[in-house]
Amino acid sequence: MAVQPLLSIKDLRTYFTTEEGVVRAVDGVSFDIAPGERRGVVGESGSGKSVTAMSIMRLIEPPAGEIVTGTIEFQGENLLALREDDMQEIRGAKIAMIFQDPMTSLNPVYTIGDHLMETIMLHQHVNKHDARKIAADALGDVQIPEPMTVLDDYPHQFSGGMRQRVMIAMGLSCNPDLLIADEPTTALDVTTQAQIMDLMLKLAADRGTAVMLITHDLGVVAGFCDTVQVMYAGGIVESGKAQNLFSDPQHPYTWGLLGSMTRLDESHTERLHSVRGAPPSLINPPRGCRFNPRCDFAKDICRETYPALRDSGNDGQLAACHFATELDLKLLTIGEASRS
Secondary structure, X not given: OOOOOOEEEEEEEEEEEXXXXXXXXXXXXXXXXXXXXXXXXXXXXXXXXXXXXXXXXXXXXXXXXXXXXXXXXXXXXXXXXXXXXXXXXXXXXXXXXXOOOHHHHOOOOOOHHHHHHHHHHHHHOOOHHHHHHHHHHHHHHOXXXXXXXXXOOXXXXXXXXXXXXXXXXXXXXXXXXXXXXXXXXOOOOHXXXXXXXXXXXXXXXXXXXXXXXXXXXXHHHHHHOOEXXXXXXXXXXXXXXXXXXXXXXXXXXXXXXXXXXXXXXXXXXXXXXOOOOOOOOOOOOOOOOOOHHHOOOOOHHHHHOOOOOEEOOOOOOEEOOOOOXXXXXXXXXXXXXXXX
8 A cells, every 4th residue: 555645746846037037946846755754855056956845835935936836735735725824834843944054044132942932832832831841852852961051042152063953953843744954964064964964864763754855965865865856957857765876877967976976985996077067047948858968978859858757667766868778877987978
């Protein structure tokens, strides 16, 4: 019996109107997230990762930005059809979001306790005394010492890693069903990044919370995610189980991203590969496959016809490439690619 998706997005299109034209930031995205799933969302800057997350939270502000078409169903309910008051009941309580820069998310004139208690009182309908205790417990869960005292401190008194722990505490304080983490460790050193990721995902797993992790760091995805979707120029070009996507990529863009990763394994001595060129304009994207100007394997059909996201036959792995089932990317070397 198939598991009912926790989140189901169909043909989502989110556009922004600028003086230069309409930016198709998210252009026909569809995917599901199951209860408890750890979904990694990767891609270059401007690929549509964060706009997808903001669309789910209904934080796209008109008239500059608009969700043009599509459905976002959460627990069987279309979020796009809800009134704003009803959506506010879902934000923080059922779907929580952690942003990449906690200093811009935490108001400097409010204490840590103010931030946590506001969310707790709003969604758990408790008094201030009980909210303070729940807030202290949440800080304790993220391993912040002396949590009851810390509630009276201000954001500027914390290091970057400690502020991010506060954001995790805020996100998980109401036990949401889905946690969206948008580049949660970008500004942190490598050691702190690993600690924060371990902590966030352990707490989410203990609560049965699904996680949608937005990142450009494929190493983080490899270590923490069950499934991955790769985004490029507003669309999904590949998705599937993490282990399959890393060992047998079906799309040339995914292969290029993996080829650019630094490896410590002595068996990998070849030179790092970078995807040539730059991402296309989302106001006037190229005809056909949007990756075709940068692709080493592009043919005439790639320049004419946009490829649908289709099953590549590898355990549910999907790829938006006309030749996904023909290119054996896991065996190609950089030299072979450049000669083809």
